[in-house]
Amino acid sequence: MTYSFQFRDVFAAWEFLLDGLVLTLELSLVTMVAGLVIGLAGAAGRVYGPAWIRRPIAVYVETIRNTPLIVQLFLIFFGLPSAGLKFDANTAAFIALSINLGAYSIEIIRAGLEAIPRSQIEAGQSLGLSGLQVFRHVIVFPALKLMYPALASQFVLLMLATSVVSQISAQDLFHMASIIQSRTFRDFEVYILVAAAYLALAMIFRLLFAGLYQLVFARR
Amino acid sequence: MSLVELTDVVKRYGTHTVLNGVSLNVERGEIIAIIGRSGSGKSTLLRCVNGLEPIQGGTVTFDGTIVNDPGTDLRKLRQHVGIVFQSFNLFPHLSVEKNITLAPKVVKHVPPAEARQLAEAVLRKVGLAEKIDAYPDQLSGGQQQRVAIARSLAMQPVVMLFDEITSALDPELVGEVLKVLEEMARDGMTMMLVTHEIGFARKVANRVVFMHEGRIWEEGPAAATLARPRTPELETFLSAVLH
Numbered sequence: 001m002t003y004s005f006q007f008r009d010v011f012a013a014w015e016f017l018l019d020g021l022v023l024t025l026e027l028s029l030v031t032m033v034a035g036l037v038i039g040l041a042g043a044a045g046r047v048y049g050p051a052w053i054r055r056p057i058a059v060y061v062e063t064i065r066n067t068p069l070i071v072q073l074f075l076i077f078f079g080l081p082s083a084g085l086k087f088d089a090n091t092a093a094f095i096a097l098s099i100n101l102g103a104y105s106i107e108i109i110r111a112g113l114e115a116i117p118r119s120q121i122e123a124g125q126s127l128g129l130s131g132l133q134v135f136r137h138v139i140v141f142p143a144l145k146l147m148y149p150a151l152a153s154q155f156v157l158l159m160l161a162t163s164v165v166s167q168i169s170a171q172d173l174f175h176m177a178s179i180i181q182s183r184t185f186r187d188f189e190v191y192i193l194v195a196a197a198y199l200a201l202a203m204i205f206r207l208l209f210a211g212l213y214q215l216v217f218a219r220r
Numbered sequence: 221m222s223l224v225e226l227t228d229v230v231k232r233y234g235t236h237t238v239l240n241g242v243s244l245n246v247e248r249g250e251i252i253a254i255i256g257r258s259g260s261g262k263s264t265l266l267r268c269v270n271g272l273e274p275i276q277g278g279t280v281t282f283d284g285t286i287v288n289d290p291g292t293d294l295r296k297l298r299q300h301v302g303i304v305f306q307s308f309n310l311f312p313h314l315s316v317e318k319n320i321t322l323a324p325k326v327v328k329h330v331p332p333a334e335a336r337q338l339a340e341a342v343l344r345k346v347g348l349a350e351k352i353d354a355y356p357d358q359l360s361g362g363q364q365q366r367v368a369i370a371r372s373l374a375m376q377p378v379v380m381l382f383d384e385i386t387s388a389l390d391p392e393l394v395g396e397v398l399k400v401l402e403e404m405a406r407d408g409m410t411m412m413l414v415t416h417e418i419g420f421a422r423k424v425a426n427r428v429v430f431m432h433e434g435r436i437w438e439e440g441p442a443a444a445t446l447a448r449p450r451t452p453e454l455e456t457f458l459s460a461v462l463h
Contacts, residue, residue, distance in 0.1 A: 128327040
């Protein structure tokens, strides 16, 4: 097998790749924030809420975790317009990714909440704290600390999974790669470069998450 | 009217009856030691006083308020009823200061500077002023339990409940915690303590309550009751714990 790599044409299109990279980053970051919010609220409802809150959340979590992300994405982008709800590709991508990450986050944070001993809650209650105050001041921090590695790992997976949004023509890194490929016909080079870009992004996220842990959770 | 009144209190877990008609009055300034075998219902009895355990029969009142009335604001009530647990239950992610000032700040809205002074004051009472910036896992069991007592004191409770607070401690650390209790007793604090420290009960308690099979089996003035048990059950129990 002799293949001579020619990266020149591919590199010449670097501005496309950069644009794609920016959208991938934006989608990832915004979705992570949304996922964390949905995760916290949903997990609290799932663990401490009354049955009429717990059940729908459980159904949501299990439905999302047991269907492919790309199907969820297509339902929102191609399906919902039939019901009169039309989103542009980026918005649809953001919604689908947030709903997806939210479900996984709920399941992870739920495990964290359930690992907090009952005695901690009782100690808070005995001091006159309300349920919400106990949650906020006593439970959330230790629970998040406990589940941080799992959550961070899920967030990196989400960043990688954003590549499916190219299928609804959102112009992310992977979509841009396809464009460059169709122009240059340098498939091998393009996808090597894109793989390297995702790898670098993932490494950067992992480093950032590790730094964040040191900053927020590791006291001494 | 007594400060704490329990009348015919019944507590069941499913079909298992833990408290089977318990009546007990506690006056202001009184120190009551509750003793008995494990499973006799003494911890449950204590936890009914601040509403941690819902009851299935009878009434518990604190300062005229019915604790087991669904309309009672338990949060308000618990500001006046401190409880210290066997396993300390400090908040591991908060410093000693934050452990102590959390409730005063979020429940009573004490300003931060004042809250810090409050923490310093209660820590001096338990002899741990220098540990104000430490974290729970940097402290010995005895120190953690003294911080837990300080945390309760910071809410300026009217009555303090102690649930076997020395049972999880190494023997050499028991003394420092009991010393704090003795000082509180001298200050006139109303206390209900579940304990296995019979010697301590004899020394500081006004009254001893012996629980057996979910009932108050025997009660009376501490010294006399412990010296001359009237029931064979208390006699057996005492000889077992005193070796």
